[in-house]
Amino acid sequence: MGSIYGENIHVSIFGQSHSGGIGVTIDGLPAGKTIDMQQLGEFLSRRAPGKNKYTTQRKEADSPEILGGIIGGKTCGAPFAAVIRNTDTRSKDYSNLKDIPRPAHADYTAQIKYHGAQDVAGGGHFSGRLTAPLCIAGGICKQLLEQEGIYIGAHIASIGSVQDDGFDRVSLTVQQVLAPGKKEFPVNNDAAGEQMRAEIEQARMAADSVGGVVECAVAGAPVGLGDPMFLGMENRIAAIVFGIPAVKGLEFGNGFACAKLKGSENNDPFYMDDGQVKTRTNNHGGILGGITSGMPVIFRAAFKPTPSIGQPQQSVSLSAGADTELVIQGRHDPCIVSRAVPCVEAAAAIAVYDAYLSYKKGVL
């Protein structure tokens, strides 16, 4: 088991890259909430591949077909369910991957775990394609959160060694949160974005790939989201963000940097701002004791470089029990970070909305 997330809503993702379809169910949505399908489609298009030369050339019709849960544009109390057909599939590209696992992919671990019964075509259930249903669920949660005044946005914080300007941790506006998502290349500083594209293009020319970091922010969250211990906001967000393929690190607020600081440097002083309690700095990333503080929630997720590269790599033949060289065929992103931005937003939206429903129980 593993493809289900949530405490109050249950998000269940199914399908493989080249199976009949991929999809998602969400059990537990309140009834009577408006879902704007146009807006959902626009959100999904942000992760869709094939838009430009920086991403994979595979075309997907990522338009979800709604199977249940919505009537007349509103949630109806029944579980939400949607499916995306798998159409542009070329299964023969992947024929030898059961024998010769791709480095840094799940081929080998899945082969052993599932005794060779796993669906290897296109990466199967481990494919990045499965982030499409994640974005469906997340796109819905984003809308539901916006109806409560809570906004989520993300940007590329870095590609390789190129850094974007970070979000303003202290006085972040809703407009700032949403701005990068409106661009084709989601950064704060477009000049940095140009350099990033150059870095990606360089990797592509070298039949290589490059990693990066996504920074995500939540604005408008009330004080009190999240629960102590294992359902703190950090735990909740981590439990879903690490489900996005290629994420290898996650930090909140000052994150790893705070480990080098003194308490007197890292502690965020409280002050009153026009009747509201705020902190002058936001090293805590909007979360104290697992609970939102009213300051912007800020976190960063580190993505490893796309494992699929065109260069020959060392691997093994499982059948022969011997070392061998592998050359990966097929279409692959030299950098998935730009497409990962809406995925991180989606993951955060699911986590925050789930926590929001718990919060509502507590304010009976």
Place this chain on the structure above:
Amino acid sequence: MGSIYGENIHVSIFGQSHSGGIGVTIDGLPAGKTIDMQQLGEFLSRRAPGKNKYTTQRKEADSPEILGGIIGGKTCGAPFAAVIRNTDTRSKDYSNLKDIPRPAHADYTAQIKYHGAQDVAGGGHFSGRLTAPLCIAGGICKQLLEQEGIYIGAHIASIGSVQDDGFDRVSLTVQQVLAPGKKEFPVNNDAAGEQMRAEIEQARMAADSVGGVVECAVAGAPVGLGDPMFLGMENRIAAIVFGIPAVKGLEFGNGFACAKLKGSENNDPFYMDDGQVKTRTNNHGGILGGITSGMPVIFRAAFKPTPSIGQPQQSVSLSAGADTELVIQGRHDPCIVSRAVPCVEAAAAIAVYDAYLSYKKGVL
């Protein structure tokens, strides 16, 4: 809700710093497994405070009283339950914290979330003291894992700017994993440890505190622990490690560093080693697609500096709605990282053992 963790076992932690007691239940342990109470006590003593001047002077009798689940030294199929009495409590130390929240603590967020009904004494349910029951549960899971040949150990990777030698990611031995835990100050390089102690002492003298990083390793895990998507090993570990107070970052294998690399640099080549599939490097931290690869599992958790410091700090009076200065009284660690080492091991052990039980279902 939030103090429960697990898929196959449910670890439920209860109690507040100054309540009748703190404790833990573990539902779902297999019956007939030997638990060595002496060994558990030794593990718990590693996080116990009051051992030296580097940690808080509060004395705890952290010897757990077993309420159920073990008969004749073996698990009996009923839930495990244990309690630690809260004896050395000085509630008056904390009397004004409901009005003037301590910076970087959960005082303010808990006050709002729980409408002022929270137990504020000693940090209540948010106290670091609640890691004692976490260590009870983790110590039991560690023993159960060792019975399956899986070993977990951790060390202080850094305090402030002082770095310890990292674990050998590629050829880590069980002995290496367990070595730091046998020392009073759990590091690989004792010289670095001396410098760390100096850094801590310096913070203490300045009525300040300092953060650090804990690195944890799992040796002996079979290929196949963890599940895709939301129950990958990264998700499972993250969902519990972020429950340890003060953790603000987590990374696996190469972690944030991999975001700066090319695929050709970060991908770990497979090779055959005496009939076994291994990787020549271990940037993936022993986890591919959420599933253990047979290589050592390696992760690092960043701890912020202890928020409680002796220096005056800026805060607010919630009742007055005005800024004020706060001076924290009481006994506090200038650095909790050394005591956090067994906590990280405990969290990892619970996550890995829970995944191990899922793994066993899959190999029916």
Place this chain on the structure above:
Amino acid sequence: MGSIYGENIHVSIFGQSHSGGIGVTIDGLPAGKTIDMQQLGEFLSRRAPGKNKYTTQRKEADSPEILGGIIGGKTCGAPFAAVIRNTDTRSKDYSNLKDIPRPAHADYTAQIKYHGAQDVAGGGHFSGRLTAPLCIAGGICKQLLEQEGIYIGAHIASIGSVQDDGFDRVSLTVQQVLAPGKKEFPVNNDAAGEQMRAEIEQARMAADSVGGVVECAVAGAPVGLGDPMFLGMENRIAAIVFGIPAVKGLEFGNGFACAKLKGSENNDPFYMDDGQVKTRTNNHGGILGGITSGMPVIFRAAFKPTPSIGQPQQSVSLSAGADTELVIQGRHDPCIVSRAVPCVEAAAAIAVYDAYLSYKKGVL
């Protein structure tokens, strides 16, 4: 939330009677298990409507389309997902039910619970049609259980006042368990079956309906399925069987009859039978302390008469706030009990297989 069941597997049912489709996902199935689609189709045809005059004349193409989880006839480790299209829908039949709720239906309670946003067409998510995906999930679990030597079957124990012969509680064979399911009208005693059909026909002629009882048996279960307290086999079975529409009662073994007995009458004496511990009677229904005893598991579920009847009934107009008379149009079963038989088997199979996976963890 409510449409998810299970501890080790998660069965998630989605869709409404007249939505895009109805379907099911099963997360947590072991990989590499053979699923016979032909056999699944045959099982599903047992609940399909439109077969004869005793059941609703609505035709369904209940042939599920597999979206994921199965490759080459075997489970692949990814979640199983299947959908059945809703084709033969006549939404206009149900137009006024939002205002005038049908007695004994969920119309009124859903209207209030979901603030009028519920999907009312064809009963929405409350439709008996949703037992089709239940049967898909149950049919798969039945096959997986049969691979472990565990067989589940059910029969109509009564319709109105007509009784079938009960299963032999003490020496039930696999053949006896499966026999009723092979008949068009699933009873043990065909003469009783004829009388039942007459009772149903009589109800149909009177524009009325009739209730009944389904008895279900599990043969071949090892000693040890089920867990104490809230995950005992009774709890597990009850938690899913009451999810079948119209079930209003459930009893195990001697059930309500045991409440009238003395301990000396109801206690089942143990004895040794060729090296095996058995009981001479089986008043306990194969479950002691929530755990299977090795004797056949026997339970009975009471179904109320189909609420949809052709006779005029008293109801209210919610908009007018006044009493009114209701005449239900459309196609309805005068008795759903024969079609409920495979549904009860399906529910039992899911519950037992889920418990079986827990059992396997315990015998590490």
Place this chain on the structure above:
Amino acid sequence: MGSIYGENIHVSIFGQSHSGGIGVTIDGLPAGKTIDMQQLGEFLSRRAPGKNKYTTQRKEADSPEILGGIIGGKTCGAPFAAVIRNTDTRSKDYSNLKDIPRPAHADYTAQIKYHGAQDVAGGGHFSGRLTAPLCIAGGICKQLLEQEGIYIGAHIASIGSVQDDGFDRVSLTVQQVLAPGKKEFPVNNDAAGEQMRAEIEQARMAADSVGGVVECAVAGAPVGLGDPMFLGMENRIAAIVFGIPAVKGLEFGNGFACAKLKGSENNDPFYMDDGQVKTRTNNHGGILGGITSGMPVIFRAAFKPTPSIGQPQQSVSLSAGADTELVIQGRHDPCIVSRAVPCVEAAAAIAVYDAYLSYKKGVL
């Protein structure tokens, strides 16, 4: 796993009859709710043994010690935890039960399931004594429900062949619901109660035991508690009530009787009563489609006769692999039904309060 229940609150019960203690944790209670300890104690005393000759003579100090979750008489947001010490234990009474299992007890099934590692003293985790922590959790939920205007009460519906008057299903008042619980012997009709006591005394004189039925009612529940399918109110109540030892049957409203009726007889007509939608009869037991209808919720649980009787019984020696006679020593109830009444109320209260918290999420 098995000793945890709940969707929004998690009730976790631990301990064995003769272990260090028995207890309960409740995670997920809203903060700031008043809990009256005096009232809780009075509720617990209703199930306490040793009060008269009709129940076991073992004395228990069932006064719970609060370990966490309550400060100043209010819930504080941390998990509630309480323990009851096991003091009056006579472990030697039970020495041979590992070899010779008692008929109708869990001795044999536990022996096999737990490979002989189970705690057999006093019934271990299967002991009826474990209903004390159930009543603690239930007593708290009862108080929280009463604060929302929802009242739960139960009475003995029958002992052997003696019937009490049933609750008035249609126009039940809060006073009627609570009346039986205020009596030493909880019945509606005291004359019937006298006959029941005679029946029990007769069983006791014959070294025998007798079963019975408990009827439980919930008054004041709003329309809309419960969710479709697997979290309907019937499922929720069933999933916990079957966790009370000795329950072998459960029915809602008309229950098994409705299986003999026509739809025209069993359907409850709606009508308007002073602006409120009501039903003229209540065969549906206050639940339609799994959701409360605003009519009183009514269910009945069948209890088998206490398995421990003084008469010699046939059993087996597991070590000898041979039939043998068993004479049970120790103190035992000839009838546990009167003590089961508050247990059923407690179970219902937990189920209803858990559903109530879900309901609150839906009315955001």
